[in-house]
Amino acid sequence: MSTAASAAFVKLADYLVRCRRLAASLPMQEDAVDYWSGVGFTLDRHRLVAPMDEVAEILSVPAYTRVPGVLPWMKGVANVRGRLMTIMDLSRFLGRASELQERRRRLLVLDQNDLYTGVIVDEVQGMQHFPLDAYRPVPTAGDEDLGPYLRGGYLRDGELWSVFSLTRLAQDPRFMQAARTG
Template identity: 45%
Template sequence: MTGIMTDTSSFDYLLEISRRCDVGTTSLPSARDQLAVSWSGVGFLLGEHYCVAAMDDIAEVLTEPASTRLPGVKPWVRGVANVRGRLLPLIDLTVFLGESRTTEQRQRRVLVIEKGDTYIGLIVDDVFGMQHFPVDQYQVDSVFSSEKLAKYAQGAYQQAERRWALFRPSQLINDSDFYTVAA
């Protein structure tokens, strides 16, 4: 009978396949050797400052929606927008921080913050998407050129020549100055 393998030949065949698979392979590095600890966040631009916020702090990123101006408010309150049936207050974060605008309107994005009862949109100059930083690049004692930004930032990540301020939206929404909107 040709074509029918005996139990011994089946076993030998499997051993031959295993041997072929092992030829030319090297052992894999251990997970500990390969694991690079990193932190990820949403990168964005405020004036000339590169910032990053924790992914958990940003509910979504939108293009700047049409909004309705509110009378008698400070210039950094852009108004309210209807986003999927919800009213989203829009705050121009660059203007709030007293920074100069560095981008055109079409580049601006809205970082939506939704924490408890707070639902607010922060207009920023640009968004760079998810950024990844090795945790050993974090600097707690960072000095910021903007005192207002320093109030809402906690440290920074150094990545090549660029420094990314770690922006904390919770510090912003807990600040009483942020809610003083009457002009």
């Protein structure tokens, strides 16, 4: 072995010893945790979360025009950036009234196929991230009115966040039939 090759080998061995010594102080590698994300919101003190792919955007409740001959939970229609959007009050649809003033409430926008509608909720709590293993498959809100729209929930810090499906809501024939009959 030549002197140059021998010096290179000694240098590499020195690097190995120093790397192992310095690596001892590094944190242990942790397993990556997969998360499910959604838009958190409250409705009548229930903590709910809507899947990210069902919420096109979040808005303040825009000025809207009332429509005659509709049920009380259909608030009206609004022009949002040149598109006509129906405005629905989720609390009223479920047969209750919110304690919050409308200007303090928020709108979750559902934009799927030909349906462009805003659903008024009490408060939006931003993006929520839950470890996948925190999922509970049973409806969790303890409220029969919400039950048909729930897809289980996630447990975090002892609190249950029920997954509320806006798609299931939009598929409900009662939600799609806002006209007063009779």
